[in-house]
Amino acid sequence: MLKVGDDCLTIHPQQVTLYYIGGQMNIIKIGDSRELLKQLESKSVNAVYFDPPFNSNRNYRLTSDKNSLGFDDVFVDDDEYTSLIDPMLEECSRVLVKDGSLFFHISADQMLIPHMLCSRHFKNVQPIFWQRSRSKNNTKTKLGACTDIIFWCSNVKKPKFNMVYQPLDEYYAENSYKNKDSRGNYALGHICYTKTQAPDPEKTPERYYTLTHDGVDYKPQYGWRLSQEDLNSLISEDRIHFPSKAGAKPYKKIYKHESKGKPATDYWDDIHSIAQGGEERVYPTQKPVALIRRIIEMSTDEGDVVLDPVAGSGTTGVAASQLGRDYILFDISEEAVKVCKRRIKNEGKNLTAS
Numbered sequence: 001m002l003k004v005g006d007d008c009l010t011i012h013p014q015q016v017t018l019y020y021i022g023g024q025m026n027i028i029k030i031g032d033s034r035e036l037l038k039q040l041e042s043k044s045v046n047a048v049y050f051d052p053p054f055n056s057n058r059n060y061r062l063t064s065d066k067n068s069l070g071f072d073d074v075f076v077d078d079d080e081y082t083s084l085i086d087p088m089l090e091e092c093s094r095v096l097v098k099d100g101s102l103f104f105h106i107s108a109d110q111m112l113i114p115h116m117l118c119s120r121h122f123k124n125v126q127p128i129f130w131q132r133s134r135s136k137n138n139t140k141t142k143l144g145a146c147t148d149i150i151f152w153c154s155n156v157k158k159p160k161f162n163m164v165y166q167p168l169d170e171y172y173a174e175n176s177y178k179n180k181d182s183r184g185n186y187a188l189g190h191i192c193y194t195k196t197q198a199p200d201p202e203k204t205p206e207r208y209y210t211l212t213h214d215g216v217d218y219k220p221q222y223g224w225r226l227s228q229e230d231l232n233s234l235i236s237e238d239r240i241h242f243p244s245k246a247g248a249k250p251y252k253k254i255y256k257h258e259s260k261g262k263p264a265t266d267y268w269d270d271i272h273s274i275a276q277g278g279e280e281r282v283y284p285t286q287k288p289v290a291l292i293r294r295i296i297e298m299s300t301d302e303g304d305v306v307l308d309p310v311a312g313s314g315t316t317g318v319a320a321s322q323l324g325r326d327y328i329l330f331d332i333s334e335e336a337v338k339v340c341k342r343r344i345k346n347e348g349k350n351l352t353a354s
Helices: 033-039 078-095 112-121 170-175 228-236 289-299 315-322 334-347
Strands: 002-004 009-011 016-021 024-030 045-050 058-061 070-073 096-107 124-131 147-154 179-181 184-190 211-213 216-218 251-255 305-308 326-331
Touching (some): 033 078, 033 326, 045 078, 045 289, 078 096, 078 112, 096 112, 096 289, 112 124, 112 147, 289 315, 305 315, 315 326, 315 334, 326 334
Parallel strands (some): 024 326, 045 305, 305 326
Antiparallel strands (some): 002 009, 096 147, 124 147, 179 184, 211 216
């Protein structure tokens, strides 16, 4: 038997390739994921990236040669497609830890069945909209298909989450950092609640305190976003902007040179597909490393285990390796698994095959 991490996972050794990174063990295995997933222990995986066939009624190949690397995304009917996807989702739900997440990647035009299946196996399903490409100049008879859906699925209200960031809006970046002090240019961030956000004064009276600064009392009608201790700490560091106009509210100083970007929304338009990016395409439906890195970063910590039951080009393994996560990759295609191994060796951290 083989183990990954702190004895959290066991798997049978048939057709397994092991890689070691930082003392941890990662698994790449050939086979039908509907069976391979059954070999994983319950609650042994922290996140799943799931990018199965889309039910698009198309054949995907790396080149025009019908025998080149790829797969047929053709099903007799929706029932046949469901019989492929549903068992994998059921097993993925089982192997996830309590606060784990599954990310189901699908094209916007085929989102209905996946949404229904995700809702069957997970209590919470939130769509993330990925604008994978810009306008489609070759579209003449329909709207250009530029968006994929990534269903973020979990079984708890607050799954593990690390904030990730997107680039600042160009207009915002140019027009918001107009204030300046000895530290640099800064924008203004709200520290007072609005009417629709106001917490219940009876449940959280500590957010309705009075702040006195330079002889002026500040007590926002709908409460403070910050505790009094945190606000005083920011004041001591000169990170609060106090207005010169009577009756105006104070704000937090957000310095341009310290900005990581804007907290990510559920609309991702800053990562483009392989076709419009700089990565080499080695698999017909390959996703960009930056996209999978964002998903892994927001849902796992270093040392966690990431599973991809339909690994394809191995991008999940590459991203997990780069971020110090363990990975488990399954794919039914021997050729695809060869691509996974090669990419992880070349693009991931320095790995040594056992």
